[in-house]
Amino acid sequence: MHPIYDLKFEFNLRFKHVCIEAIGVQLPTEVWSSLEVENKLLPLYQRLKLPEGRLELMSGIAQRRVWAPGTLPSTPSIASGRMAIEASEIKPEDIGCLIHASVCRDFLEPATASRVHHGIGLSSECWVYDVSNACLGLLNGAVQIANLIESGVIRAGLVVGTENSRPLLEQTIQALNQDQQLTRKSVKPAFASLTIGSGSCAWLLTHRELSPAATPLQFAVTEARTEHHHLCMSDQDSAGAGMQPLMETDSETLMAEGIRTGQAAFDRLLHETGWEREQIEQTVCHQVGSRHRIGMLEAMQLSTERDHVTFPKLGNTGSVALPISVASAVASGDLRPGMRAAMLGIGSGINSVMLGTTWGETKVAGNVDLILHSPAS
Numbered sequence: 001m002h003p004i005y006d007l008k009f010e011f012n013l014r015f016k017h018v019c020i021e022a023i024g025v026q027l028p029t030e031v032w033s034s035l036e037v038e039n040k041l042l043p044l045y046q047r048l049k050l051p052e053g054r055l056e057l058m059s060g061i062a063q064r065r066v067w068a069p070g071t072l073p074s075t076p077s078i079a080s081g082r083m084a085i086e087a088s089e090i091k092p093e094d095i096g097c098l099i100h101a102s103v104c105r106d107f108l109e110p111a112t113a114s115r116v117h118h119g120i121g122l123s124s125e126c127w128v129y130d131v132s133n134a135c136l137g138l139l140n141g142a143v144q145i146a147n148l149i150e151s152g153v154i155r156a157g158l159v160v161g162t163e164n165s166r167p168l169l170e171q172t173i174q175a176l177n178q179d180q181q182l183t184r185k186s187v188k189p190a191f192a193s194l195t196i197g198s199g200s201c202a203w204l205l206t207h208r209e210l211s212p213a214a215t216p217l218q219f220a221v222t223e224a225r226t227e228h229h230h231l232c233m234s235d236q237d238s239a240g241a242g243m244q245p246l247m248e249t250d251s252e253t254l255m256a257e258g259i260r261t262g263q264a265a266f267d268r269l270l271h272e273t274g275w276e277r278e279q280i281e282q283t284v285c286h287q288v289g290s291r292h293r294i295g296m297l298e299a300m301q302l303s304t305e306r307d308h309v310t311f312p313k314l315g316n317t318g319s320v321a322l323p324i325s326v327a328s329a330v331a332s333g334d335l336r337p338g339m340r341a342a343m344l345g346i347g348s349g350i351n352s353v354m355l356g357t358t359w360g361e362t363k364v365a366g367n368v369d370l371i372l373h374s375p376a377s
Contacts (some may be wrong), residue, residue: 013221014272018146019206019214019359021090021156023327023364024083026076026200027314028065031374037169037194043177055194060290063374064197064315066166073104073162074112076200078119080161080366083119084202087365090210092120096154097127097145101137102161102319105130116160127154134347135286137161137319138201141357143220145205155210160202163318167197168341195289197315201323214363219273219356223265225257226349255292260344263299265352269342273356277301281339283358284329286346287311287321294342308334313371319347327364328371335359 012085034056038045045052056062067076077100085092098120100113111130122128127148131141138161144158172193176182208216270277277300283298287310297304300320308329310321317324322345329335 004152011141012138013147014219015146015150015217018217018359019150019208019211020203020217020362021206021211021214022084022088022204022363022365023323023330024080024085024087024160024202024204025324025327025364025368026080026083026162027324027367027370028067028198029370030066030068031063032066032169033063034061037173040173041176042329044182044187047180048187049183050184058191058291058311059195060293061195061315062312064165064169064195064352065199066169066200067164071164071166072106072115073102073164073200074100074106074115074119076162077112077160077202078118080162080200080363081116081120081158081203083365084158084160084204087363088204088206088211088243090156090204090206090345093123093130093146093308094210095122095156095158097148097155097157098122099129099131099141099144099159100161101131101133101141101159102136102163103132103137104164104318105132105280120158122158133319133351134349135316135318136345136349136351136353138203138323138355139343139345142203142205142217142355143353146217146220149205151208156204156206158204160201161199161319162194163198163218163320164319165196165198165315168193173284192316195316197317199314199317199318199320199324201327203323213361215357217355217357219269221268221272221354223261223268223352224349225261225264226351231262249312255288258350259293259295261298261350261352262296262344262346262354265354266342266344267302269354269356271280275340275356279340280342281306282329282335282341283307283344284325284335284341285344287314287325296346300344308332310371313374324368327366327368330362330364331368332372337361
């Protein structure tokens, strides 16, 4: 047998030379409260006699933000990417990889990363491509860049993404109001679409020699339960398709199976890090809603008091939800240097990516303060 077949492959990752140098955040200024969304659904609510306040009560989401009509995802991505670079001591020409990793993108082709690369002004030698994995895209991109840094291929890389919820919200509201066959039961698969929000985030990762005081990215684990890939699906996204942004979600089953997937990934993270649950001082989960958060933390036996949330004010911002929430935790003072932190990502598919680190001096730039200073409803 060839020697390579005798190797035991390890799919968990440990990094010794990778740091999160800076985070850039760009949030829209236009806010839609859950009550305003319900007002837009007045024909449906009246016909089905749905109680006002149902949306916020069921999700814990008081509001979400939307980009101006016609906004291309690459435009806020350029802004958040620039913010991360400008907050650091890294020059644009030193960035060896750019990954655009959100669900939303400008076109089927070329890669949205191409316009972002041009807009930021990165080197012609830079690796440039898109990555997509539902709500895990940015975390997957961060791990890919970390591997490139760890292996010595590059010294710095940028993963960035922008989610644009406006088309999905508008199309969902229109479809629900027009469909006279809907019942209280059949309307449920569209509920998750009404919780989606917009935002943009960029993580700048570097070799620790360039950023010795920054946060080391130490551990990464993954768990795939893809037998559940059908539980949350959008319309067909292929050349010639209408690409109308509608989505159907079996929310109850997705939540249950997502929690099981996350619990398995978290057990692996504890094994890989050698940490006890009580030693984790701050957690940041994917931002879906109140029921998902409570279920996740209970299954993992983690405290809600040590978990930072943004979904009440931002809704579910997809792939940028956890990355933005990390920036918010830093800006609010919940996540401070020296604290052990666990980033607990879950995405439809179902997949999970979780990161572990002892936080350092990572810089945060942008208008993340909109989360801290805006009213919850």
